[in-house]
Amino acid sequence: MATQILICDDSAMARKQMARSLPPEWEVEVNYAANGQEGITAIREGKGEIVFLDLNMPVMDGYQVLTQVQQQDLPAMIIVVSGDIQAKAHERVKALGAIDFIQKPVNLDAIRTLLINYGILVPEETPVVEQTEQLTKADDDSPFVKVDLRDACQEVANVAMGQAADLLAKLLDVFVKLPIPNVNVLETSELTMALKSVEHENKASALCQGFIAAGVAGEALLMFYDGSFEEMAKLMGLDNPQDPDTEIEVLMDTGNVLVGAFLRGVFEQLHMSYSQSHPVVLGRHCNVSELINARINKWQRTLAMEINYQIESYNIRCDLLLLFTEDSIPTLNTKLSYLLD
Template identity: 50%
Template sequence: MSTSVLICDDSKLARRQLARSLPDDWDIKVEFACDGVDCIKQITKAQPEILFLDLNMPEMDGYGVLAAMKEQGLDVLTVVVSGDIQPSAHQRVLELGAIDFIQKPCSPEKLAAIIEHHGIRDRALRERMSHSLGEQVDPDVRDIYQELTNVAMGQAGDLLARLLNVFVKLPIPNVNVLEVSELNMALSSVDSNDTTSGICQGFIGGGVSGEALLLLNDSSFKEIASLMNYEGELNDKVELELLMDVSNILIGAILTGLSKQLDMTFSQGHPIVLGQHRDVSELVQSNKSRWQRTLAIEISYGIENHDISCDLMLLFTEDSLKTLKYKVAHLLED
């Protein structure tokens, strides 16, 4: 069965050139759209599997197309093809859901390399990429990562419970391999109606590296201060100290718990303040250039009978995945 491909560009010449640059041995059915409005209409009507999208167009530009696709839940693997080579343009389209960016003019060799890199000639892989948040981890491997995290977060929760004299509600960890454009979606448990303060701390050891990201809703500070018997005035400095205290406990304990189970030692970097009293999207913006494809383990802590919400995300680099798989392989043996 032919793969349906839509090429959207306001230039007839550009549409034809791109169509001619697609691999000759690829069984595809190509359709064309002349602008963004036409593109959305054709996606809705014909439901193509792959979209090659220009950015600068009349009526609706490529950014508008990507935003409309996200808003309407239109799942199409999208590669942007544009003469706009600004780094911010590249970053922006990835954040809006495109899987890659190619600079015009696009040679057949570059196009073939992109197609091969993402495996989009494979139907099963295309379906998985289009309909899931992040790359789905093998169920057995996910179960191991979740169990290792369960043990580690239990130790961290115990320390937090002792510090605050409360009952800490422990969730089931969420494990996925994510692209940078999906990070905001993975943080959906953070209250979007509340501003947030965040800490980021790097770690490395034994062929594994990454960053721990801790986000604390600003509404939590008043209750944390009360539980810690702090009676002074809450200001940015005091709240930063409380944020550091919580992050030191949770990040330190969970990394210690994981390192013991994986039989490796993590060295922790100096904690970096991402920001205070800001939206989640603002907090993660500055680090997106470093957070590319990553194994993400998300833990959302809650405190019973208290309005305290805290998200901890462990982001392991792509280079760490091979080592992690090797470390847990023996746990899969019968």
């Protein structure tokens, strides 16, 4: 009898990658959920004997799913599959009952090894090429795995976001709270209205850093909000946290970590070499809309990735914004299509 598998992730690209990474010799029926609430419903209906669970989702996130499963003693073995690779994230999901943690992007070997180690899958020597083809075709036909450019970019940003947060968390010994990336392809005149960061009225200081690869170019903007500098300076062990020069040092050091790690995470997934310019301070103690508008007037259309980073238990918030030129979109489409084939 087939095992009921539930893939719970808000990203269609992640669901497709996960389904294609299941061992083809494993007799399963695959079910899908696009958020934690749908996931809990599926588990209650018996469609999630084994659950592959994302953490960052709308409506109900992975931590909330784990809490409900634990509190209600629901019959599900949960394996967390996430781009949030912080050590504290691992500790928290294990404490909430997850049997293990798999880092995104997933691959067949890692999943097969984990399933065998837990006795869920018994290795077989018989080739299973036909089963693999049938599973792939079923996945492609499912309405839960139709992937567009925005969804694919959001999943790429999700993985890169987790890598950057993990580096910052290790350097400062903190836990970085991660959002769902905000990704849009839009006219630059619409950009300011589309950004979540503009919803906050706080003023910010920002740096910008250009990047370029074969067929891809753009700029990264890091916006560090007023009120965050002093606590960040203390975490970094800097003297005179209220000094203007210290603010510049905080901005540059944070940018080196988050921008560098994020760009590396994006281009590693795209299998592309890239280069980046030196960071430049764009403005200090300005409105976010002013900082953004200062950089986008030369473009007509952009693909924007926005990440809102917050450090738990501290009044520290900064936003990372990646702006790709319109000319980059065809190359990104081509590269992302390789990830899905």
